[in-house]
Amino acid sequence: MYYDINDIETEGQRVPTTFNVTVPHLGHIVGNTETIESGTVLELPLWLAGQLSTVQVDNDAETTFVSLEEPAVFSPDVINALKSAPVSLDLAEQSTVFTNLALHWLQMFDFPELANVLYDAVQQRSAEIYDYAVAQRGAQPQFDESERQLYRLVHGVMRNMRAWQAFGQ
Amino acid sequence: MALPGAYLEAFTAEEISFQAEDELITIIPRRHIQEMQLAGWKLPALRPMRRTDVPLWLALLLKKQDRCSIVFPNWMDEAVLKDFVEKERVEPGFSSLPWFWQPQSAALLAGASDDYTGNLDNIRQLLQDLREIRQAKVRQGITLVNESHMQMDGLSLMELNEVRPLMSKTMATLQKLHQ
The missing domain is CATH 1.20.58.2050 (Methane Monooxygenase Hydroxylase; Chain G, domain 1)
Known part of the structure; x- marks a missing residue:
């Protein structure tokens, strides 16, 4: 695409x-x-x-x-960090398109460990995206580019809802 | 169609309110109104004090002109709402509120609050509580979603609309990772 x-x-x-x-x-x-x-x-x-x-x-x-060769962003260090702290790891610091790069890489190679760890991370990070879109509390979570796009989309929907509620009351 | 990106992924709250205005609601007319053929729907003759079901948009219009009073739906009774809040707190699933509970209650409270027999502040608080408890449940549900399955029955259109973009994109990514 x-x-x-x-x-x-x-x-x-x-x-x-x-x-x-x-x-x-x-x-x-x-x-x-x-x-x-x-x-x-x-x-x-x-x-x-x-x-x-x-x-x-x-x-x-x-x-x-x-x-x-395996790129440095998928080194065991990064995968372990993602496994132990899926939410707080700054994905963008590894690569601004981490998730996308991983998806591309997994299409070419069998790399079950990356797939499994990223699977869990995506689940937990999407809850984080939701939280931050509902109420911007605390520091902004560290999103990569695709997560940032998703956040902007969800935030737009939430903002529209809030504006509508404020108008209705 | 050239629509802004946000409009492609979800409805706006205003669009959902608009849909909710087609729901029927009971009114008590105060004046005679002759029957009328409207586009797609026929308004029966209205007689004073005879309860009639009309679409919400018409009820609000007649209310504005002081030609009727609106009977609030049963689920908006303070006691019934309290039950809903209680159930919502205790049970893991979502309680079965109407498909348009948010826009309907908002429109009624904005346009016909003087017809409500109970305490308005209480009911606003209860509606707010419901929304917050349900939102917290949605948040819990997100972490349980996998590549092929999500279950959140009992959610209303407006609440579904809020999580739809996040859910569909997350599930698409999970699906790719699963292969």
Whole structure:
């Protein structure tokens, strides 16, 4: 879906990749004109990395151009933090499009731990979004971009309700 | 249609009030009014002191012109409302208030408060209590929602409308994570 600015932003996130083959004259993607040696580790945007990691070098070879590494935002540290403090963790500090990036990543790879931890976190954080939209008490919870959009939507509905109630009484 | 984003995801409170105005309510006319064919509905002849059911919008209009008094619905009695609040506090589910309880009570209290026989402050307080207790239950329910199931029967249209955008988007994300 390219109609959502969030998705464009997500596909532009850089993820670490390792080159499986030596590619001559591809240096321009890192700012020079030289050959990229096999084994080079580069951070590529997700849209490019995703393609290169699924396309085979030639028809009968198993090798793909690059292999994807796990991005730092899904490191065990972050997952443990999300598991132990699903509500207070600042997702935007990890990545402004954390949830979306995770959804993209899970489409490409099996990563049950991330899926399970994020599942619980989404449940609890959506209650938090509701609370903050009903009454802005305390510090604003740390939302990532998709959560912020959802918050704005819910807050708009609540504000409309409050205005209507005030008018009716 | 070019609508602002918020209008695509949920109704506004005003739209729901508008729908609620089609609910029937009992009035006691004070003057003779001949029967009238209105669009989609026929107003029967109104005779003084004879109770008749008319849509809320018409009741409020006639009330404004001092041609009728409005009989408040049974569930808005102070004693009945107290029962509702009590039940709402004790039972885990939502009590079965009418589908339009918020807009209906708001419109009646705004337009016909002098026809109410009980204490207005008390009933306003009870309605507010109901709203707050139910909102707290909705909040609890959100954490229990999973990718394929949510159950909140007994919620009225206006309350559903408040949680609909949050619920639908959260469940969509959970569904993607579940696969």
